Amino acid sequence: MKEKFKIALAQISCKRGDKAENVRKIEDNVTKAKKQGAELVIFPELSLTGYTVRDQIYELAETIPGSSTNVLEKLARKTETHIVFGMPELSEKTQATIHNTAVLIGPDGFIGRYRKMYLPTHSVFEEKRYFRPGYQTPVFETEFGKIGLIICYDVFFPEVSRLTRLKGAQLIICISASPAVRRTFFEILTAARAIENTVFLAYVNLTGVEDGLQFWGGSRLVGPNGKVLVKAKYNEEDLVMGEVNYADIRPIETFVPTLKDLRPEFFSELKENAEKL
């Protein structure tokens, strides 16, 4: 397992509903990132289609495997990189049941998927109208160790990140489509999730304007002490490189030993009270 590796935060804007154009943009960014030494390239939530596609989601959703994942698997093989991107995933067993999914592929093909657990349906968001939530918090075994995936609003719920950490992830990837008015929340919460789990957290946000929503970008790699190691520009496309070095976790884990001090006995009480809210 590699202890130290380079990742690329590929902060793109999407052409909504145009999967071919978005795949082309993903290819361009992967090629550029590879030239700069990246072994893992991360794209935003629903980067295959754009975020605000509303009813067209039914036309755009694809199964996994499907034509878009096939193309991107070839890209990962050809460039020998790992890629994380977001897409509307059509369930194989149904014709219109869709998940908001993060996909991880590598040089050997498909590695795994994470289906967004917390679907915002408030303010300008209408995800529960279109998506079925996920029910699992898998971690994925890779040459970079175990990787956890979460999506956007999941970061507001510490238990999702915590579960992936407890299952052994040292790198949590959060792909996102966050509009500008919520920037402060994400800037705080990405750091909080990294600190409380002593973990690297790579946050990649969408940018561009969709139906009046301005996605703020500001993608970042956060270290296990909450420090922002690299950060992409606000409000415009950017490709930034960051280095993950798992050796940096140990001194932080000894300095602020949040995992050592975990108190599982509270978890059942937490469950009971959450049910009574």
Add this chain to the structure above:
Amino acid sequence: MKLTPSVLDLDCLEVETKIRRFIKDYVEKSEAKGIVLGLSGGIDSSVTAALSALAIGGNKVLGLLLPEQETYNTQDIEHAKLVAEKFGLKTEMIDITPTLKVFYNSIPIFETVDKLCKGNIKARTRMIYWYYYANRLDMLVCGSSDKSETMTGYFTKWGDVAADISPVMDLYKTQVRKLAQHIGVPKEIVTKPATPALWPGQLAEEELGIKYDTLDLILYGLERFMKAEEIAQQLRVRKELVDKIKCRWLYMEHKRRMPLTTKIQYRTVGADFRLSYFTH
């Protein structure tokens, strides 16, 4: 939540940047050649014109000055020209009086003393001019309605509010004033009393029965789900006044939406037909 004037403070630079980005992005995606807008010499259209020019360049923005005899105001025309000059936009002035007279004379039930119905013809006639220019020149119509008038329904349905985009519609009037100062709209435009100019002497605050400073705080409270009692108490105004504003706020929803229809088919416009702008 404390309802003090500071809740309406803006990070003007950030808001300006956002609005400019929004305008530029929309014009580019729609592949339009520019923007047409009504330039009345008032604060809202001055700010919108200025932001449009800052976003896409003044040479791509056409301000239409459309005065008419009854409400003709030399100062307003001077102000409109001042803004055009300062932000480098093109202008064209057309006296719409003859057009209005044809309208009035052609309507069998026309009643000149009904100044509201008559005034609405003026607003809707201007809309026809904007859209003619936009169609002819392959441009977009940019509206300048603010959030105070939008939420109180203080506008002419399908008239002054008609537009392809409305960049300042999420800003209350007092916030538009702050933004105006920030981007350098001349002070005399920022400080003069607002008027829709549908008839001579019409003043917005007089007609609404409330100052914008108070109105905006009431609307701000309603937007954040505050109760009328609480808003009245905090602003030290009569609850009846808050109730009156809230009634307008609720009742005017019909002016803010596409026309309502009844559900008959599978997907219905305005209800569950949900498409996005610029998808492929």
